[in-house]
Amino acid sequence: MRLVRLGAVGAATSQAVYHALARRMTPQSQDTVVLCSPAQPYLCLGYHQTYGQVIHRAEAARRGLPVIRRRVGGGLTYLDSQQLFYQFVFHHSRLPPVPKRLYARLLAAPVAALNQLGCPATLEGMNEIEVNHRRIAGIGGGRVEEASVVVGNILLDFPADIMAALWPCPFPAFARLAAQALDKRVTTLRKEGLQASMEKVEATLAASLAPALGRPVAPGELTPEEWETVREEEQALTDPEFLELHGEGETPPLTELKISARAYIHARQIPAPGKDLWAALLVKEGVIEQIEWEPLEEKKKGEKADLAALTQAWLGRPLVAWKKEG
Amino acid sequence: MGASYPFPADRWYDRSTHMWACPTPEGEILVGIDLLGLESLGDLAYLTLPAEGTQVSRSRPAGSLEAAKMTGELISPVSGVVTARNTGAEKNPALVNHDPFGQGWMMKIRPDHWEKESKELVGGPDLGVWSQQEILRYKEQGWID
CATH class of the missing domain: 2.20.25 (N-terminal domain of TfIIb)
Known part of the structure; x- marks a missing residue:
């Protein structure tokens, strides 16, 4: 299993890397774990989400936030430099096909890392990493060609007020409650009283991979061919047509919003x-x-x-x- | 064993994807997913089906689905042209979980090579043994209780 540590990367690159590795995956390919951190904030849509239904377009534009759509599942995420973004890209044949088992195997590493950092994290509701019943990570996954992909992030800090302002809430009271609930139900390393640096969090997660996954880990880098595919994916994931995949324009406002499991x-x-x-x-x-x-x-x-x-x-x-x- | 996971005998099943194919009196094929396939996915949150008139190919992606924050491809068990899709299931994917062999059908296909492709599916006298083996395999792997 290869471990690629990219450090801070551009918004589109942070999503394009695992898509590129998944696209190039064959039974002979190495399974890869990528660790990186977005250099600037952006929004990322889940594959099946409708842009106008989950993002307040005007607010996103006002804040200058790029929007990217991923080909894996889960909900809208706000990513920035205060998040360690981990990406598991494995050949599907080397992972259980059942999501519950697959999540349990792969997310054991971030759960272990958080515990080592001093956060009593547990895996809840199949795919939510929580500390004292509060989410500390967002998770998404999917089958991309021959690869099974699971991605998630460890939150060093998180601007709940900005995230809440980006939802197209149907009325102000909904927005107020959403912001309060998000702040209450989502935790971060900082909220847990830990001032761990990105370097320490990354090193702790890297060290947790081999014992949690039961496989040796070798540090590696992306090949020039893989970088070429990353560049193609950057274009594809930000293509306006792909962003509006499930319908253009405004859609009915939210009537239900998930805060945690x-x-x-x-x-x-x-x-x-x-x-x-x-x-x-x-x-x-x-x-x-x-x-x-x-x-x-x-x-x-x-x-x-x-x-x-x-x-x-x-x-x-x-x-x-x-x-x-x- | 098998009481909780029925495999209706009026249709054929894809060994690897657990998609089913059921011939209609009009010569079309109704397509859906069986209960073991659903067990390995969980409760569907999203379902995207091909538009009418789309040419689909056996063992190739025809749509997509999402359960437990995990996306997957909807693999067609037969080749042909889509003549109908279940928009009710697209709007409410829970229909598929609740009634996978009835209201939770996914699409209807006018088949190109049913005679040939049905032989690559499991049905008829082979269904009983295969379905029992599959249920046992899922249990041994710990994928179902």
């Missing part, structure tokens, strides 16, 4: 005295944990919905009850 935010509209209300619901393991209200147009002057009473009535109840009664 257990926590989602749902948007619901309900009739109420005086005003119709939008509710942003933080739902943890199916139970409504927090509500933020967004009043709409007044139906009849003077009538007011008792938001405190509505909140008390719904907190702690299952979301399915809202679906029936709300």
Whole structure:
């Protein structure tokens, strides 16, 4: 197994490397682990996501964030220089075909590295790396031609407020709750009180690979031919047509947003005295944990919905009850 | 063994992908995925199917799917022209998990070489032995309980 440590690389390169290795994969190819860190911030769409449905285009443009689409799964990610980006590119025949087993084998290394760094990380919900029930990494994977790919990142720091501002939230209360929830449910090495440098995190993960995967690791570099394919992939993954793969233009705003393996935010509209209300619901393991209200147009002057009473009535109840009664 | 993983005998199965192919009275082939194939994927989050009129080839990608944040290729079990796709399953991929042999069908194909390609699939009298072996293999590998 080859370990390629690229250090800081451009946004498109950070995604193109594993696509290139996957494209060139044959049964005779070396399995490769790539470690790198994006030199500048960018957004990355999951393969099946629709651009306008998950990214606030104007906000992304205002911040000058490049957008890239990957060919593997998972949701929208914000990547920057405060994340160690790890990429497993193996021939599919050398990994279990079942995602649960595949994730367990490959993610054992980042989990071990985090523990060595002092974070009690565990693998939850098949593919979420968590520390005390808070996500510390984003994960995506897929079959790309003959390769099985799993990518993820270790967060040294993470700007939850910027990420939340980039979602096309349906109303301000939803955005507020999303930002709060993200900040609460996502942790970083810094939040855990660790001031580890990128070099230390990378070295710790590199040292965890052989024992976790049970295979020897040899340091290596990309060949000129592989770099050539990387350059092709950089073009392909940022091609405007590929970015708009599942539909162009604006799409209906979000009504559901995943925060972690257990926590989602749902948007619901309900009739109420005086005003119709939008509710942003933080739902943890199916139970409504927090509500933020967004009043709409007044139906009849003077009538007011008792938001405190509505909140008390719904907190702690299952979301399915809202679906029936709300 | 096998009670939880039925393999309806009215169709043929691809040994490597667990896609099924079911001839219709009109001479077309309905295509979907069996329960063991789904077990190895998990709950589908996305499904992308080829448009009507698309020429697909046996053992080649015809679409894509995603489960557990992992994308995969939808490999066609037969060659031919797509005459229909299940847009309901595209909008709600859970249909495939809930009813893989019924409402969770994926596409309909007017086959080019059914006579030849059906021989490369498993069906008829061979189905019982093969399906039992597959269930056993999945259990031995720890892919199913």
